Structure formats: structure tokens, C-alpha cells
Amino acid sequence: MSDTRSLRVALLGAGTVGGHVARLLLEHHDELAARAGISLDLVGIAVRDVNAKRAVDLPAELFTTDAETLIQGADIVVELIGGIEPAKSYILAAIGSGADVVTGNKALLAEHGAEIFAAAARVGAEVYYEAAVAAAIPIIRPLRDSLAGDHVERILAIVNGSTNYILDRMDRFGDSMEDAQRVALELGYLEADPTLDVEGYDAAQKAAILAGLAFHTTVPAAGVHREGISSITLEDVESAREAGYVIKLLAIAERVADDAGVEGVSARVHPALVRRDHPLASVHGGNNAVFVEAEAAGPLMFYGAGAGGVQTASAVLGDVVSIARRHLAGGVGVGESVAADLPVHPIGAAETRYRISLEVDDRPGVLAELAGILASRGVSVETLQQSTSAADASASAVASDDVAASGEADRATATLVIGTHSARDAALAAAVEALAASDAVESVRSVLRIEGA
């Protein structure tokens, strides 16, 4: 150790992540002190219930329910409570009392990050949050520091492990959406409220953080377009596989210019078709990966565990050591860079490709009609695949009075899969709406974006 002083570390929360952070701070005390250059002393752990049974055995005398008092005496406050309040008030109190902060709280940073970073900047404090996106995977510091001299063009990321687990089961084992969700729930992959994962809220919070960092801009969670995976069927997954794709829930952040040529940021979360030879296609189970495309560095992929108590604790402890090193070096915290201050554009400004699966009338002139609808919206067809519809075959086989009475049995249909060239999402969405309204279209079976090609 190069210094005999110590830094007082206050831990807020001793749950899945906090319990391991406390254990590792105690077990690896001397090693961490040697690396940081200063002793990191865990002075207390604030929880709701000091008598609660815990997965990790920790000294009883460290526990308190008085978070406010604990914060006042700390140099570094590690917030691992989660949620908005009281986590936000505790973090602001810590900054106000001169402490630096480590947090893994993506929900809080996505909603109130700007306020927290501004408070820290006013007093020269640090707020580190490596665990907030993709848990154990180092991605915050690479974006904030390592790529600070580059020009990030785009990020495609799998940042929600439970939905990746569900989609991966459907793809590899042929599970239905319901069965895959049930297994994910049984294995504890899903949050207590599964809609946070399944409907993309968790991924959208992480997308907001990634987009802000990558483009030096404040991106609020409300600025992230969000679609979940609940509408994805096994049929979609199998059809994607036949075409050489896998379906992933992607968090995407990219630079785009809108129709007026104004450069801005597009941040969105939605299921997408990813080519099977893309690095993200090989991210299986509950793992996460962040694929960064930078002007000078080219493509980079960060991969690993996106959740888990001990895995996430690794990222938290890295932040604690970094803060300790800066304490020793002296000076004020670096703070967040929002210098670019770009506008956040709506999903309509994004450029993407669609794969549209339609049930259409099988009669002369239909293809020309549908191609005309697409062309009139500025959407160009790249691929077209037609097959005789299973629905048609069964319609003629089933002697249903209702069907026969309505004349539907005589109506030959085909399945048409249209792959488009790249176009504005607004144009593609308008084209799908017009296709759905066409007399030639029986139904729109699925619409999926193709990303990463």
C-alpha cells in the first residue's frame, strides 16, 4: 500500500448484488487496498430489515436501517437498493455530503441521470455505474473513456438476459413463447414483474444510458422507442431461421439525420432479425453483448454475463477501486460528457429494413398492386418469396358452413414474404398500414425489422 489513510465505504442494500459486494470488500480487503493504493473500509450496510435472512453471511454489526446517518460519514456510497426512491434521495444526499457514488441502478439513471450528474458536477463528485448496463460486462468505461477519442456510429446490443434466454429457447429447442417464459420464470431469470423484461422496459432504460454515453448527449428513457417480445411466435422464429436469421431483442442507439438533415440520436428497443453470421446471433441463453461500430476502431463486441449477484459485484468493485484511485490522485471528478447535446429523433427517422409476411389473394395482378403500394411510399423491394398458403389448403379441406356460406373457401391465397431495402421507419410503417388496408391482403402475419446486416 502506498497510503496509510483509508476511505470509508457505505453500502446501501445487501440483496442479490449488495451481499456479494460486501463479502468481496471484506474478503479481498488487502488485495483491493494494494490495487487502489488506499484501504477501502466497509463502514456499514443500510437495509430495510436488519434481521432478514441473507444468501451471503455478513457481520451483523455492519447492518443498520439508518441510511441517512451512514451516508453522512462516508467517502464512497455504493447504492444497490434499486428503484427510484429512496435511492435517488440517498444518492443526492451522498453527493451533497461530499461523497462519490457507485450505483447499478439503471432505472434511476435512465429517468433522473441528468439531475444526478448535474448535482455531482456542481461539487466535483464522481458517479460511476458500470453495473447499470450489462452487469459484469465492461461497457460504460469503454464508451466513456476508451472510445472518447473515436466517433461511435452505432450500438446494437442484447442487454436483457431473460428475453434473450426466452428467444434462444424458442430458436434452439422449439419452445412456444408461453413455455419459454414459464421456464425463464422458474429459473429466476425474469424480474418480479416480468413485463419489465418481456415488454422491453429494462432494455429501454439501458438503451437510454448507452445512447447518452455513446453520443455525448442526454437521452431520457422516454426518448427510447420500445417494443417487447410478447408478439413473437414460434412461427416467426422458425420462418426467420429458414431465411437465415435469428430473432433477438435489440437495444439500438445510432446517429441519424432526420428529413430536414438535422443530425440526432435514434434510440430504440424492439425484436429484430439478425443474420446468423452476425456476432450477436451467437449470444445464447441469458448472456448479454454490446456490439459497437466506431469510425476508427471499427466493430467491437463486448460479451458476458448481463446479470447475477457475484458477476454484477465485479463491476461495482471495479468502480469503487477507480474512485479510490482518483481520490488519491486528487482533483475533481471527470463528470459526464453531454457536449454534443444532439436532439433525440423519433423512431420514424431511423433507417431500417423490414421483412413483411402477408397472406394475400392468389390472383393475377396482386404482386404488381402490392409493389405499387410500397413504391408509392418510397419503399423498394429487395426480396420476394411466395408459397401456397397452408391456410388455403386447410380452407379447401374443411367443410365449414360459415366459410362456404361467405364464399371464402373459393378464395385462393398465398403467403408472401417481402424483404425491403433500407428506408425510413416512418415510410415502412406507412407502407405496412397501406398493405393491410389493401383488398388483396387477407392478413399481415408479421412485420420484423432486419438489423445489423
Ligand code: NDP
Ligand atoms: P435486491 O432486491 O436483491 O436487493 C435490494 C436491497 O436493497 C435489499 O438488501 C434491501 O433490503 C435493500 N433495500 C430496499 N429498500 C430499501 C430502503 N428503503 N432502505 C434501505 N435498504 C433498502 O436487488 P439487487 O441486488 O438485485 O439489485 C440492486 C441494484 O443492482 C438494482 O438497481 C438493480 O437494477 C441492479 N442490478 C442488478 C442485477 C442483478 O443481477 N440482480 C444486475 C445489474 C444491475 P432488505 O435486504 O432488508 O430487504
Ligand code: HSE
Ligand atoms: N432483468 C434483467 C435481465 C436483469 O433480464 O437482463 C439484469 O439487469
